[in-house]
Amino acid sequence: MTHLISTFNDDDRIAWQKLVLLVGLGVITLLGSFTGPGLVVRLFFIVASGAIAFYLYSKSTPEYISFVFWIWFLAPFFRRFSDYYNGFDDLGIMILAPYVVTLVAIIKLVQNPAQLSRIGYSSFTLALAAIAYSFWIGWLSNPPVAVIRASLDWFPPVVFGLFLALHWRIYPQLKRSIQKTFTWGTLLMGSYGIYQYVIAPAWDVYWMRNAAINSVGRPEAFGIRVWSTMNAPGPFAIAILAGVMILLSYQPPIFLPSFLTGFLSFLLAGVRSAWVG
Structure with a gap:
C-alpha cells in the first residue's frame, strides 16, 4: 500500500488525504455522539472541519472546494445524529461548520485585495457591499444574534463564488x-x-x-x-x-x-x- 501511494502524484495524494480526513471526521463524530459529551462532540466537529479546510486550502484549491461541498452535504446529518444521542440542540451549533469551512476562502480575498477592483469581479464586490450595508442597518434595529445569523446565509456564498472566480x-x-x-x-x-x-x-x-x-x-x-x-x-x-x-x-x-x-x-x-x- 505504501509503495502504491508513493506512485501517486501530488494531486492524487492530497485527494486521498482529503478522503481519509473526511471519513475520519465522520467516524469520530458518529462514535463521539454515542460516548462523548454532546457539547464536546459538536465543538470538535466545527473546529476539526475548519482545520481540515484550512489544511486543504493550503495544499490544493480543488480539494478544498470539494471538501466545502461535502461539509455542506453532510453537516446537517451529523447534527441530527448527535442530537438524537445527546439531546436536541436548539441553537444547532454544528451547522456552523459549513459556514466556517466556506469562509476559509476569505484568506484569498485578504491576500489579494487588488484583484477585487477588476471589472470582471464587480458584481461580487457590489454584492458584498450590499450585504455589509444590510448588516449595518440590521445591527442598528435588530438583535445582534439574529443579524449575524441572517448574514451567514448571504455572506459566505458570495465569498465562495468570488473565490471560484479568482481561480479561473x-x-x-x-x-x-x-x-x-x-x-x-x-x-x-x-x-x-x-x-x-x-x-x-x-x-x-x-x-x-x-x-x-x-x-x-x-x-x-x-x-x-x-x-x-x-x-x-x-x-x-x-x-x-x-x-x-x-x-x-x-x-x-x-x-x-x-x-x-x-x-x-x-x-x-x-x-x-x-x-x-
Missing part, C-alpha cells in the same frame, strides 16, 4: 473536482434519501418532532418529504438537482446508480418548484 486559470481542475464531488455526493445523498423515506431513521424522526417543522412531512416511514443528509427538502432538492444535471453532462462510470438514486430522491423531496430547474 485552473478551471479544468476545478471542473473535474466538482464533477467527482457531485457524482459521489449524488449517489450518497440519493441512497440515504431513499432509505430515509422507506425506513424513517430514529434520528431524523427525533429531529422532526423537536424542530416542529410541518413542511417536511410526517415523522413516519413513507410519510417524509425527503431531505436526505441535508437540513430541509428545498436545499436538498437544489443540491441533488445540480448533481443530476452534472451527471448528465459527463456520464461517469457510476452514472446509472448515481442518476437513479439521485433522481428518485429528488422526486421524493416533493419540491415542485425545483422540477422546472
Whole structure:
C-alpha cells in the first residue's frame, strides 16, 4: 500500500488525504455522539472541519472546494445524529461548520485585495457591499444574534463564488473536482434519501418532532418529504438537482446508480418548484 501511494502524484495524494480526513471526521463524530459529551462532540466537529479546510486550502484549491461541498452535504446529518444521542440542540451549533469551512476562502480575498477592483469581479464586490450595508442597518434595529445569523446565509456564498472566480486559470481542475464531488455526493445523498423515506431513521424522526417543522412531512416511514443528509427538502432538492444535471453532462462510470438514486430522491423531496430547474 505504501509503495502504491508513493506512485501517486501530488494531486492524487492530497485527494486521498482529503478522503481519509473526511471519513475520519465522520467516524469520530458518529462514535463521539454515542460516548462523548454532546457539547464536546459538536465543538470538535466545527473546529476539526475548519482545520481540515484550512489544511486543504493550503495544499490544493480543488480539494478544498470539494471538501466545502461535502461539509455542506453532510453537516446537517451529523447534527441530527448527535442530537438524537445527546439531546436536541436548539441553537444547532454544528451547522456552523459549513459556514466556517466556506469562509476559509476569505484568506484569498485578504491576500489579494487588488484583484477585487477588476471589472470582471464587480458584481461580487457590489454584492458584498450590499450585504455589509444590510448588516449595518440590521445591527442598528435588530438583535445582534439574529443579524449575524441572517448574514451567514448571504455572506459566505458570495465569498465562495468570488473565490471560484479568482481561480479561473485552473478551471479544468476545478471542473473535474466538482464533477467527482457531485457524482459521489449524488449517489450518497440519493441512497440515504431513499432509505430515509422507506425506513424513517430514529434520528431524523427525533429531529422532526423537536424542530416542529410541518413542511417536511410526517415523522413516519413513507410519510417524509425527503431531505436526505441535508437540513430541509428545498436545499436538498437544489443540491441533488445540480448533481443530476452534472451527471448528465459527463456520464461517469457510476452514472446509472448515481442518476437513479439521485433522481428518485429528488422526486421524493416533493419540491415542485425545483422540477422546472
